[in-house]
Amino acid sequence: MLNITKRLAGTAVASASLLLAAACGGGAAAPADIDLGSGPAKSGVVKKDALKGVNLTFVSYGGVYQKGQQDAAIDPFAKESGAQVLQDGPTDYAKVKAQVDSANVTWDVVDTDSIWAAAQCGKLLQPLDYKIIDKSKVPEGLATECSVPAMQYGMVLAYNKNKFGANPPQGWADFFDTAKFPGKRAIPGNPGDSAPGPFEAALVADGVAPDKLYPLDVPRATKKLDTVRADLVFWKTGAESQQLLESGEVDMVMMWSGRAYAGIKNGGTFDVQWNQWMPIMDSLAVPKNAKNPKAAMAMINYYLGAQQQAKLTELTSYSPINTDAKPKLDELGTSFLTTRPEVADKRLTVDDKWWAENQPEMIEKWSAWLGG
Amino acid sequence: MKERTAGPALLILPALIALGVFFLYPLLSMLVSAFTDPEPGLGNFAWFFGEQANMQVLGRTFSTAFWVTLVALALSYPYAYAMTIAGPRAKAVLTLLVLVPFWTSLMVRTFAWVILLQDTGVINKALGAIGMGPFSLIRTQTGVVIGMVQLLMPFMVLPLYAVMSGIDRRLLSAATSLGAHPVKAFLQVYVPQSLPGVSAGCLTVFISALGFYVTPALLGSPTDALISQQIFTQVNGLLKWGRGGAMGVVLLGLTLAMIALLAVTLRRTGRKVTG
Numbered sequence: 001m002l003n004i005t006k007r008l009a010g011t012a013v014a015s016a017s018l019l020l021a022a023a024c025g026g027g028a029a030a031p032a033d034i035d036l037g038s039g040p041a042k043s044g045v046v047k048k049d050a051l052k053g054v055n056l057t058f059v060s061y062g063g064v065y066q067k068g069q070q071d072a073a074i075d076p077f078a079k080e081s082g083a084q085v086l087q088d089g090p091t092d093y094a095k096v097k098a099q100v101d102s103a104n105v106t107w108d109v110v111d112t113d114s115i116w117a118a119a120q121c122g123k124l125l126q127p128l129d130y131k132i133i134d135k136s137k138v139p140e141g142l143a144t145e146c147s148v149p150a151m152q153y154g155m156v157l158a159y160n161k162n163k164f165g166a167n168p169p170q171g172w173a174d175f176f177d178t179a180k181f182p183g184k185r186a187i188p189g190n191p192g193d194s195a196p197g198p199f200e201a202a203l204v205a206d207g208v209a210p211d212k213l214y215p216l217d218v219p220r221a222t223k224k225l226d227t228v229r230a231d232l233v234f235w236k237t238g239a240e241s242q243q244l245l246e247s248g249e250v251d252m253v254m255m256w257s258g259r260a261y262a263g264i265k266n267g268g269t270f271d272v273q274w275n276q277w278m279p280i281m282d283s284l285a286v287p288k289n290a291k292n293p294k295a296a297m298a299m300i301n302y303y304l305g306a307q308q309q310a311k312l313t314e315l316t317s318y319s320p321i322n323t324d325a326k327p328k329l330d331e332l333g334t335s336f337l338t339t340r341p342e343v344a345d346k347r348l349t350v351d352d353k354w355w356a357e358n359q360p361e362m363i364e365k366w367s368a369w370l371g372g
Numbered sequence: 373m374k375e376r377t378a379g380p381a382l383l384i385l386p387a388l389i390a391l392g393v394f395f396l397y398p399l400l401s402m403l404v405s406a407f408t409d410p411e412p413g414l415g416n417f418a419w420f421f422g423e424q425a426n427m428q429v430l431g432r433t434f435s436t437a438f439w440v441t442l443v444a445l446a447l448s449y450p451y452a453y454a455m456t457i458a459g460p461r462a463k464a465v466l467t468l469l470v471l472v473p474f475w476t477s478l479m480v481r482t483f484a485w486v487i488l489l490q491d492t493g494v495i496n497k498a499l500g501a502i503g504m505g506p507f508s509l510i511r512t513q514t515g516v517v518i519g520m521v522q523l524l525m526p527f528m529v530l531p532l533y534a535v536m537s538g539i540d541r542r543l544l545s546a547a548t549s550l551g552a553h554p555v556k557a558f559l560q561v562y563v564p565q566s567l568p569g570v571s572a573g574c575l576t577v578f579i580s581a582l583g584f585y586v587t588p589a590l591l592g593s594p595t596d597a598l599i600s601q602q603i604f605t606q607v608n609g610l611l612k613w614g615r616g617g618a619m620g621v622v623l624l625g626l627t628l629a630m631i632a633l634l635a636v637t638l639r640r641t642g643r644k645v646t647g
Binding site: 092093189191193233234236248249363364367370372 | 429
């Protein structure tokens with residue numbers, strides 16, 4: 001009996017230490033020394049088998065988007081470089097923080113909101129090495145110290161063409177005009193998140209000149225938002241906004257262009273008013289203390305290639321960020337390319353830098369207004 | 373003697389270790405962060421109690437949990453009673469009706485409610501066909517309560533049924549044979565004996581409702597967020613873990629206080645019934 005007791009105790013202690021080891025270990029491996037070849041980096045290219053034996057994890061938001069990224073860039077990169085690349089997701093900022101704080105980073109390349117990436121540069125994210133990443137084909141100013149764009153899209157005004165087709169809303173002023181355009185309208189309303197969109201639209205609708213938007217006049221914006229509050233519906237996820245459009249529950253939606261595209265493709269009777277659309281980007285970034293930053297950046301460099309970007313656009317409808325990318329799209333898909341000059345010229349300029357500096361404060365103000 | 377007790381104690385050791393690693397340790401780290409992140413002190417609590425919006429959310433959380441418990445009790449009590457008097461076949465059907473949703477994923481059921489409750493959804497279409505509505509159900513507190521009641525009802529029905537099935541129904545006949553009106557007999561003889569089931573069910577439902585996240589997030593509007601959603605905002609959106617921790621501590625403290633309060637009142641009423 002005594003023996004059994006001892007053995008039991010031994011097993012228990014052993015399993016406990018195993019658990020602890022699993023919880024605490026894994027962070028010690030030193031970054032493998034890798035040779036990415038000589039000469040300047042060229043986007044979309046990685047030296048054959050340069051990363052044999054390297055494990056990387058790519059993290060994005062799931063759905064059609066991540067599948068597109070995987071098929072267009074990540075899997076071909078793994079094949080070419082010899083690296084093993086795992087897919088994980090969805091991107092969760094709290095998880096990035098937990099990994100960095102505990103110095104046990106398992107995510108190597110993370111697809112994030114570009115404003116968040118700018119705000120976390122040097123905090124949770126590390127500077128990128130532009131000797132490994134070739135940013136020459138990325139439009140001027142979009143690649144920052146800690147991130148490169150992953151794709152571009154926009155916050156657009158989608159409207160029900162059955163209802164407003166004869167006299168479509170011309171911009172955000174009409175979005176806020178419930179007398180001329182009666183009906184429910186949906187806007188993003190996630191209490192944990194505030195991004196360019198509702199405030200800018202409200203201010204423009206209230207008569208603020210587009211080039212004088214920043215710093216945002218929050219009291220004025222919320223006052224304008226209050227005027228339509230009774231007609232507002234808040235969506236919290238892209239899927240929800242698309243569902244609102246497809247079911248026809250609302251007559252206008254302020255939504256991401258990719259979701260508007262998917263909803264219209266699924267039979268939603270909506271059209272997009274491109275006037276005053278607001279550009280948005282996702283970014284690719286490398287968390288601080290990532291185990292193999294060189295390999296992670298080689299993956300980013302590969303992702304930026306013209307071919308990869310064209311394929312990503314064909315698979316997801318998001319616009320490419322390589323100026324040489326030539327995606328082949330149908331008519332609807334082409335109409336959603338925010339990189340086309342006739343669309344690009346109608347955009348409202350969003351000050352990402354201002355947002356990066358003020359986002360935490362904006363989230364609090366936005367949450368307060370939502371909950372108020 | 374000593375050996376005999378040591379054996380069983382060791383058998384629960386793995387469970388204790390699992391609890392320690394996966395429950396106590398995270399709980400403690402939440403407590404610590406509430407008092408230390410970003411700086412040691414009571415700053416996070418001062419922030420929580422200083423913001424009007426937080427008090428509103430806290431009040432809304434408790435009132436939602438209260439309504440969910442009340443509606444669930446009102447629906448479950450007759451249901452559980454019916455289960456005790458039904459024949460074996462009807463009882464099997466009634467039990468199955470409670471258990472099947474219980475076995476279905478909470479996410480799936482919540483999404484089903486999204487489809488049912490939306491303005492162009494099944495409920496409003498059916499009401500429209502008979503000339504009523506449409507009613508705003510989704511993105512309202514009513515919608516949240518409807519969804520949560522359905523999700524939590526098994527936790528009310530099952531303890532009620534467990535207690536009710538143990539009540540000797542002949543006591544009711546005895547009371548009526550002694551001249552009590554059937555309603556009076558039910559209220560004075562049957563209901564008091566079912567109270568342990570009522571309290572167990574109410575406690576489980578109320579406490580589960582306090583911490584609900586997915587259902588209010590999907591069925592409710594962000595304008596009537598509950599505390600778990602606000603915790604999510606602080607932890608995931610703002611990365612302010614200290615504040616999130618403080619909110620968790622407040623919720624935990626209030627929940628424990630509720631349990632204590634209920635335990636005390638139950639002991640009192642229990643004494644009254646038996647004494």
